[in-house]
Amino acid sequence: MMRFAFWQVAREYALQGLEADDAGALSLLHREDFVRPWSEDEFATMIADRTVIGFAARQTGHGREPPVGFILARRAAGEGEILTVAVSRAHRRQGIGWQLMDAVLRQLHAERAEALFLEVDETNTAAIALYKRLGFATVGRRPNYYPSASGTASAALVMRRDLR
Numbered sequence: 611m612m613r614f615a616f617w618q619v620a621r622e623y624a625l626q627g628l629e630a631d632d633a634g635a636l637s638l639l640h641r642e643d644f645v646r647p648w649s650e651d652e653f654a655t656m657i658a659d660r661t662v663i664g665f666a667a668r669q670t671g672h673g674r675e676p677p678v679g680f681i682l683a684r685r686a687a688g689e690g691e692i693l694t695v696a697v698s699r700a701h702r703r704q705g706i707g708w709q710l711m712d713a714v715l716r717q718l719h720a721e722r723a724e725a726l727f728l729e730v731d732e733t734n735t736a737a738i739a740l741y742k743r744l745g746f747a748t749v750g751r752r753p754n755y756y757p758s759a760s761g762t763a764s765a766a767l768v769m770r771r772d773l774r
Contacts, residue, residue: 622669622670622671623667623668623669623670623678623679623701623704623706623709624667624668624669624670625665625666625667625709625710625713626665626666626668627664627665627666628657628664628665628666628680628682629657630654630657630658632653632657632666632676632677632680633650633651633653633654633657634650634653635676635677636648636650636653636666636677636680636696637649637650637652637653638676639676639677639678639679639680639696639698640653640694640696642696642698642699643696644694644696645756645757645758645759646757648694656682656693657682659684661684661685661686662682662683662684662685662693663682663683663684663685663690663714663717663718664680664681664682664683665680665681665710665713665714666679666680667679667680667697667701667706667709667710678697678698678700678701678706679695679696679697679698679701679706679707679710680695680696680710681694681695681710681711681713681714682694682695683714683718683726685718685721685723688722688723688724689723689724689725689726689727690714690718690723690725690726690727690773691726691727691728692711692714692726692727692728692729695707695710695711697710702736707737707740708740708743708744711740711741711744712744714726715744715771715773718773719773722774723773724772724773724774725770725771725772725773726746726770726771726773727768727769727770728741728746728768728769729752729755729766729767729768729769730766730767730769731755731756731764731765731766731767732751732764732765732766732767733764738767738769741769741771744771745771745772746769746770746771747769747770747771748767748768748769749768749769749770750767750768751765751766751767751768752765752766752768753765
């Protein structure tokens with residue numbers, strides 16, 4: 611009888627602030643999961659906005675490779691809002707989403723924000739589970755918010771986490 615050993619290579623990731631030249635890579639990554647992905651110009655505008663916080667996850671030891679995940683959040687009036695978050699399908703289930711969310715939570719906490727809000731597709735059970743583990747609670751629902759490729763739409767859950 612032959613035996614095979616399988617090893618999963620441990621990958622390490624580093625978080626870095628987003629820069630203007632990341633916009634094209636973010637648009638490509640966003641395209642993996644969103645029916646209406648944001649364009650490179652839209653990402654460039656967001657990155658340049660002083661009210662926006664952004665982090666990219668990159669594999670360590672790979673120099674300035676394109677991000678494998680990213681997050682953008684906006685801060686206003688003592689609160690924050692997640693604008694978008696995405697992780698490459700090839701790099702999921704490795705804690706990148708948690709690391710990105712934690713970076714924004716830490717930043718907003720340091721800035722003494724009171725709460726962080728986000729919207730998530732009600733069918734995205736993995737993201738909802740992550741947000742609940744991070745202390746978010748559902749505070750609302752927006753019907754027919756996220757379009758699908760088939761022409762139907764699913765609701766968005768509005769979630770909130772107090773930061774104080």
